[in-house]
Amino acid sequence: xxxxxxxxxxxxxxxxxxxxxxxxxxxTPLCGTCKLGETMLGIVLQSASTIPVSKLxxxxxxxxxxxxxxxxxxxxxxxEHGKPVAKEYALRSVVDLHQWLKV
Numbered sequence: 001x002x003x004x005x006x007x008x009x010x011x012x013x014x015x016x017x018x019x020x021x022x023x024x025x026x027x028t029p030l031c032g033t034c035k036l037g038e039t040m041l042g043i044v045l046q047s048a049s050t051i052p053v054s055k056l057x058x059x060x061x062x063x064x065x066x067x068x069x070x071x072x073x074x075x076x077x078x079x080e081h082g083k084p085v086a087k088e089y090a091l092r093s094v095v096d097l098h099q100w101l102k103v
Contacts (some may be wrong), residue, residue, distance in 0.1 A: 004032060006054035006062040011082065018082030023101055025055040026065075026075040037074040041101075044094055052103040074097040076100065 003025065004048035011024065025041060044050060050068050058065055068077065068084050076085040078100065091097060 002045065003038065003092070004058045005058075006053075008056065008064050011056075011061075011064055011079075012067070018079065020051075020081070022052045024077045024079060025053060025056060026058045026060055026061070026070055026077065029072050031073055033086045033091075034074040037076070040091060040097055041095050042078075044097045044101055048098055048102065050098075053101065079095050 006024065011018075013018060025038065027038065031043065045053060056064070058070065058075075060099070064070070068087075070077075072089055073090055074089070076088045076091060076097070077084045078088075088100060
């Protein structure tokens, strides 16, 4: 499984039915910690059965950033039926991410 690049309106448009659990990884392209977090996510996605994960450049998501009160990046947002239920800013390890993303 790979991390799919998303666009803001996919998560803001209520007419798009989102079912089940998924995760959204918010990042900026020039952030070194974001690159490290994405690498760790890639390892988790290759090695385990996980929920779907998308990524979104926070620079192109001002409405989502404000509505979800995202305070920094990297940020991994856990969603249920399209609504944020948890946010994690400290991506400590592959093991922690596996626990967050397991099916």
